Amino acid sequence: MKLHAPKRPPHPYPALDVSDVCFMSGACLLRNLAGRPFPTKYHDPDKEKEFQRADGEICKAAGEPFPDGTRFTRVQPPHPHGLVGYFARLMHLNAADACDELAMNPFVSSATPFEFIFSCHSDHLAIARIAPGTDVEGPAMRVAVLEETLSRRLNFAWDSSLGFLTSSPDSVGTGFKAFRMMHLEGLHEIGELEASLHGLAAMRIKVRSVELDGFNGAGHIFMLSNGRTLGLSESELLAGFQAATDALAEQEINARMRLAGELNIVLSDTVRRAIAIMQNCRMISTTEALDVLSPVRMAASMGFVSGASLEELDRAMLGISPDSGEAAGMTPDECDAADAARATELRPLAMRLAPNVRGRRSLQ
Amino acid sequence: MEAGAFGILAREMKCEKCHKAEAETVIHANENGRDREYYVCKACAAESERRRKAAARKGRGKPRAGLSLTINALPENMVPPPVLDALMSATADLMGSLAGRADAAARKEDIKCKVCGHTWEDYSESGLLGCPACYHAFREKLEDRLRKVHVATSCGGKVPLHRSGEAVRKSIEKRMAEAVAAQDFEEARRLRDQLSGLDGGDGVKEGE
Numbered sequence: 001m002k003l004h005a006p007k008r009p010p011h012p013y014p015a016l017d018v019s020d021v022c023f024m025s026g027a028c029l030l031r032n033l034a035g036r037p038f039p040t041k042y043h044d045p046d047k048e049k050e051f052q053r054a055d056g057e058i059c060k061a062a063g064e065p066f067p068d069g070t071r072f073t074r075v076q077p078p079h080p081h082g083l084v085g086y087f088a089r090l091m092h093l094n095a096a097d098a099c100d101e102l103a104m105n106p107f108v109s110s111a112t113p114f115e116f117i118f119s120c121h122s123d124h125l126a127i128a129r130i131a132p133g134t135d136v137e138g139p140a141m142r143v144a145v146l147e148e149t150l151s152r153r154l155n156f157a158w159d160s161s162l163g164f165l166t167s168s169p170d171s172v173g174t175g176f177k178a179f180r181m182m183h184l185e186g187l188h189e190i191g192e193l194e195a196s197l198h199g200l201a202a203m204r205i206k207v208r209s210v211e212l213d214g215f216n217g218a219g220h221i222f223m224l225s226n227g228r229t230l231g232l233s234e235s236e237l238l239a240g241f242q243a244a245t246d247a248l249a250e251q252e253i254n255a256r257m258r259l260a261g262e263l264n265i266v267l268s269d270t271v272r273r274a275i276a277i278m279q280n281c282r283m284i285s286t287t288e289a290l291d292v293l294s295p296v297r298m299a300a301s302m303g304f305v306s307g308a309s310l311e312e313l314d315r316a317m318l319g320i321s322p323d324s325g326e327a328a329g330m331t332p333d334e335c336d337a338a339d340a341a342r343a344t345e346l347r348p349l350a351m352r353l354a355p356n357v358r359g360r361r362s363l364q
Numbered sequence: 365m366e367a368g369a370f371g372i373l374a375r376e377m378k379c380e381k382c383h384k385a386e387a388e389t390v391i392h393a394n395e396n397g398r399d400r401e402y403y404v405c406k407a408c409a410a411e412s413e414r415r416r417k418a419a420a421r422k423g424r425g426k427p428r429a430g431l432s433l434t435i436n437a438l439p440e441n442m443v444p445p446p447v448l449d450a451l452m453s454a455t456a457d458l459m460g461s462l463a464g465r466a467d468a469a470a471r472k473e474d475i476k477c478k479v480c481g482h483t484w485e486d487y488s489e490s491g492l493l494g495c496p497a498c499y500h501a502f503r504e505k506l507e508d509r510l511r512k513v514h515v516a517t518s519c520g521g522k523v524p525l526h527r528s529g530e531a532v533r534k535s536i537e538k539r540m541a542e543a544v545a546a547q548d549f550e551e552a553r554r555l556r557d558q559l560s561g562l563d564g565g566d567g568v569k570e571g572e
């Protein structure tokens with residue numbers, strides 16, 4: 001099954017492309033040391049020695065210079081906050097969490113930003129490259145090169161039938177994950193989001209959304225990754241993922257163009273309401289903050305809103321940590337205080353926002 | 365909210381749990397084996413989610429093997445009439461054997477990895493295995509999951525450097541022989557292609 005991606009209707013605005021829809025992309029390879037328990041077992045007190053041995057082995061292997069001169073150095077894993085941290089946690093790719101739980105943790109970072117080799121909750125090694133933008137091919141090739149060097153220094157758990165053995169059977173085989181974090185506000189507003197996400201599921205693309213207080217999909221930001229890792233080669237998995245997410249981006253762009261044209265009143269209403277809420281609220285939850293920033297960020301990407309740059313809006317949106325609040329053990333009073341602080345923080349930005357000349361004509 | 369001012373009656377439904385706030389979302393609950401929907405407020409939805417997670421952590425809410433409920437429920441000082449007594453002891457025997465069988469089934473069900481001690485139940489709870497050997501211990505049971513997630517049950521990806529060459533050739537040849545013996549010619553053909561790929565390659569091979 002293919003995602004339906006009709007030709008874009010003609011429009012008078014600067015053409016949108018995948019980069020307007022995609023916050024960040026990356027690729028990751030999961031590996032484990034042969035004959036060792038997975039980090040899932042390290043909670044057993046008697047497995048601590050095993051862990052320290054694996055830890056030392058990984059740090060030694062990753063600490064030696066790579067053939068191209070890249071050097072990874074051991075650092076304290078940063079606690080990724082905001083949406084990126086939230087999704088990293090959902091994807092079991094959060095080194096800081098594993099570090100806290102397991103007392104120590106190999107985490108190395110290269111001098112180039114965005115490249116990491118670390119232990120996560122489930123697997124000994126995650127070799128990842130994550131960067132803003134839309135490129136998944138570059139990161140996929142890069143992690144393959146890093147993995148090859150590491151595979152000369154470490155003995156990875158591998159089976160001739162199942163391929164690389166990971167702690168979750170859902171990533172066994174290649175252990176390869178490509179991902180893109182995408183903003184699908186347009187599809188939501190025209191009411192086609194669910195159908196598009198169903199289409200992705202049929203193509204075995206895994207969709208993760210911001211789930212909060214029983215609500216799903218706050219901010220209409222989704223982390224997409226390949227659901228399959230077995231039975232196909234890394235390059236086939238990558239090509240499939242890229243084609244599916246490119247088609248989705250095309251659908252989102254079409255939705256935005258429809259909102260700029262025939263569904264203008266819907267866009268105008270949503271954006272004006274969102275700005276008004278941000279300007280007037282005195283308390284705002286993470287869910288609501290994401291939900292109001294989302295249409296504003298979309299309108300800004302279409303060139304309809306001035307007063308704040310797209311980068312500023314992205315920072316505001318990505319800075320929101322959905323897993324704070326009661327879920328993180330805050331008392332109701334602390335939650336209220338956090339909601340009030342969030343409103344105070346958003347207000348100066350919101351006060352500057354206004355539909356611009358193009359927006360005033362379009363956002364009637 | 366102005367009652368019915370804009371004809372938005374549907375939005376004025378009260379939360380079915382606290383009966384105070386407006387219902388804003390729907391949660392699904394399983395009560396005595398039946399699925400039920402509740403329209404609830406945000407706070408109650410969050411509370412329900414927390415309880416569900418806490419229950420899952422403690423392993424509660426799972427059906428338990430064994431049927432000892434009715435027999436032991438009789439107060440000790442109550443002497444059952446003879447007929448009932450006979451009936452009860454017969455029932456107790458039957459139940460005892462049923463419970464025994466259920467226990468045995470549960471024990472048999474819970475396969476254990478000999479290397480790391482991870483059980484199938486551990487996997488079912490976390491979705492994670494304990495060590496590379498778990499794949500062999502749970503091989504049969506994992507097939508369904510692999511087929512569901514990946515549509516495939518064997519790898520088409522890269523072969524690690526240290527396993528290239530003779531080790532890989534031997535293992536592929538062995539599996540090819542097994543596939544032929546089982547008349548799985550598709551698998552045999554796939555493995556043959558994998559073998560021929562090894563010949564020309566430098567040891568690192570992308571599968572078909």
Ligand SMILES: [Zn+2]
Pocket residue numbers: 379380381382383384385404405406407408409
């Ligand atoms: Zn309630």
Ligand SMILES: [Zn+2]
Pocket residue numbers: 477478479480481482493494495496497498499
């Ligand atoms: Zn095991």
